[in-house]
Amino acid sequence: MILFFKTHHIILLLITIHAISHSKVQALKALFYPRDILPLLPRQVSWPILNTLNNAEDLLPAFVGTATTVENHLQWKGACFYNNSAWLEFHNKSKTEFGGGTLHIKVRNAHSWTCMDLYLFATPYRVTWDYYFLSREHTLEFKEWHSKSEYEYVKNRGISIFLLQAGMLGTLKSLWEVFPLFTNTNWGENSNVAFLQKHMGATFEERPKPWVTNISADDINSGDFLVLSKIRGLWGGFETLEKWVTGSYAGHAAVCLRDSEGKLWVGESGRDNEQVASVMTIWTQFQPAYAGKIWNEALNKRLGTQNLSLSEILVDVEKRGSSFGELLAVPEQDNWVYVDGKSTSCIAFVFEMYKEAGLFGSLSSAIQVTEFTIKDAYTLKFFENNSSRLPKWCNDVDRVKLPFCQIRGRYRMELPGYNTMDPYPHMNERCPSLPPKYSRPTGC
Helix, strand or coil: CCCCCCCHHHHHHHHHHHHHHHHCCHHHHHHCCHHHHHHHHHHHHHHHHHHHHHHHHHHHCEEEEEEECCCCCEEEEECCCEEEEEEEEECCCCCCCCCCEEEEEEEEEEEECCCCEEEEEEEEEEEEEECCCCCEEEEECCCCCCCCHHHHHHHHCCCCEEECCHHHHHHHHHHHHHHHHHHCCCHHHHHHHHHHHHHHCCCCCCCCCCCCCCCCHHHCCCCEEEEEEECHHHHHHHHHHHHHHHCCCCCCCEEEEEEECCCCCECCCCCCCCHHHHHHHHHHHHHHHHHHHHHHHHHHHHHCCCCCCCHHHHHHHHHCCCHHHHHCCCCCCCCECCEEEECCCHHHHHHHHHHHCCCCCHHHHHHHHHCCCHHHHCCCCCCCCCCCCCCCCCCCCCCCCCCCCCEECCCCCCCCCCCCCCCCCCCCCCCCCCCCCCCCCCCC
8 A cells, every 4th residue: 555645744743653752751731742743644654643642531530639628739740731730719709608719720841832731620510620721829609509519519529520531632532432333333343352362362253154043943952151242233232232341241231031831031131221429420410310210219229318410429438437439339139129110231130030040049149130230240160060961052153162151153162261160259359450461369
């Protein structure tokens, strides 16, 4: 392939490459920073470079701290401005019962003349945003507090500040990486494959055609476990993000069941996706009806309260001397019943059956399957470990003999850690899930 660039693009490209290679040894403020000028380059040059600089993780805001009174300046290093501070000044310019406040943000020492920092500012009752391009003191006005509860919260806890570390350009670039995941097109499928290869190390080895196995229903029994992976369309996008967050190499689960007459059925729970304090506040502000359904009832269960809003929950947690993080870490209980029934994800639905059937044995009372992910499920030692006992049609057309049966799909299914872990009390109740390694402490 022959590439043709205009002369000024060649010069700009050379400058950019030079700046990237020497950025660590520059003592003075740069006239520009490489990532700030990349959009001026042709797309076929700028986007591959941007791909190495920005990832989907850059959509997640980083918690900087909480800005409180003038006597306690919050200080931090930003993505653009390296020396920043913030403090909160209370006032009553609105002449209302609880007054308002002014958040002062002082930004200094930008690494280049062309960068900017993008921030979110949140209390349990509101969220707003602003960006800073000039090195000086900026202000953000809160004309009046929504209620006594917000006033008391801000007075005691301050205003939470989050930094979008990639800046405006990087955030838009990250959105561009995520957007195509949800499209029902070849572009969408290729984007999902590329995303999982990049962020999880998935291989996506293609299977020999035909990509459908000629199975015999007679070989399928009640309790046989099904996992599915979709990489195209709306649910394909959601599954990809779910896989990335949890470390699972499958996005949905179901179970085979036979009725009293021997008829074969597939049982599954619905696809209601379960999507921290300030991030939840943002969701509350955008979709309050959905927030109540998704968040508030579950948090009330953990507190032992009823019908508290998210804002009231946060105030209650503070009064108890606890934290929102500790509240979130309280394990879900299998016997909790919500207004619309039990909270049953696809995997909890299947493993509740396994639990009732006695697969966990004497551990049943110490296992909460509502804390399981799909990865937690397929890594359990519940499955056939002798490949000679698998049905004859299992992987019949594939040269690679998997330890499980793949029924269909263009790509060979990957289930790292499949059938390797013995169950233990309180399994999966305290396990972190951070990409890309998804490190799992022993006994979590």
